[in-house]
Amino acid sequence: MVKIGNIELPEFPLLLAPMEDVSDPPFRRLCKTHGADLMYSEFISSEGLIRDAMKSRMKLDIFDYERPVGIQIFGGDEEAMALSAKIVEAVNPDIVDINFGCPVKKVVCKGAGAGVLKDIDLMVRLTKAVVNSTHLPVTVKTRLGWDEDSINIDEVAERLQDVGIKALTIHGRTRAQMYKGEADWSHIARVKNNPRIQIPIFGNGDIDSPEKALKYKNEYGIDGIMIGRAAIGYPWIFNEIKHFFETGEHLAAPTLEDRVEAARNHLKWAIEWKGERVGVFETRRHYTNYFKGIPNFKEYRQKMVTHDDAIDVYAVLDDVLDKFADYKPA
Missing domain, CATH: 3.20.20.70 (Aldolase class I)
Incomplete structure (x- = not known):
């Protein structure tokens, strides 16, 4: 200890x-x-x-x-x-x-x-x-x-x-x-x-x-x-x-579901802390990192960082789960 x-x-x-x-x-x-x-x-x-x-x-x-x-x-x-x-x-x-x-x-x-x-x-x-x-x-x-x-x-x-x-x-x-x-x-x-x-x-x-x-x-x-x-x-x-x-072994890498859940929680907790407008704005800087390494993700990242309403960002995250369902972590 x-x-x-x-x-x-x-x-x-x-x-x-x-x-x-x-x-x-x-x-x-x-x-x-x-x-x-x-x-x-x-x-x-x-x-x-x-x-x-x-x-x-x-x-x-x-x-x-x-x-x-x-x-x-x-x-x-x-x-x-x-x-x-x-x-x-x-x-x-x-x-x-x-x-x-x-x-x-x-x-x-x-x-x-x-x-x-x-x-x-x-x-x-x-x-x-x-x-x-x-x-x-x-x-x-x-x-x-x-x-x-x-x-x-x-x-x-x-x-x-x-x-x-x-x-x-x-x-x-x-x-x-x-x-x-x-x-x-x-x-x-x-x-x-x-x-x-x-x-x-x-x-x-x-x-x-x-x-x-x-x-x-x-x-x-x-x-x-x-x-x-x-x-x-x-x-x-x-x-x-x-x-x-x-x-001495590796945990399985985070799945797409894990990444989406992290982004979703981050946004939710930011809104609870600072209100929707500031919460949405301040979480934007994190999305690139949560979805790093996923090919052809630029379009979705762009949507996440331009929407001003939380409901729209959550919808994009749902869309990500659907569109990248075949993604397997390296």
Whole structure:
């Protein structure tokens, strides 16, 4: 069993990564249904929370069926981070997570996300401000360092543990790499094997198959894996990995019916959460991924992303079941 503060997780938990414009309640619900053990929200600007910005507030929505769930915040100002942690605490998540890994320019320019990787002292002060302002367990997600010449994850891990974080997720790339090249997990393994480190260490980066998950679990000795991009449009990956760990065999690939059901549920839950107009609009970005690899699908995808009424989208999904009845997963 892995523990984050008082939160108990399975022996080798699979975590859903916080992804901007992806990890919202409907998507998290799908991943939970298909085996994710711990979910994180999209990242939320501490400044936005304090200003009471509508978009930031909406991201605080969590539901009991998805627990345990963490809310992730980012920012470069100690006072703002401490205040936003108190705002987050009020909605009663299980965990507060700090983002020190987002490589996107608009976040980095504000001295937040991966921008903080250049200044470990600031990273420590920001973390301490959050830890001191909440009774919830605080976790951190970060990268190896700013670039190849400034990989500082060993010092970061020790110092953040010393100020009270309860778990650390490390993405095996530098900020300079963005999402290019291969994630280097040897640095993550080194942190995990540091005798001073007592908190759970989770690895993140490039896990896109059960085989790779098992290989990295055995090779790097981490406490669990966080999965991001591989789960987009493919929430089945969590149960597939668990099944492979237990049996050494592959679960059957999702059928056409499974894919349609996932798309249908995603749309339904998005509408329940945000209303029909926004729910229909926000689910559009997921259809391509749900039906990836199905030949001659373009016409149907086009219909799904242009209809404004849910009833029309559901009708297209019914049509898909009929038209592609002969489709067999590879």
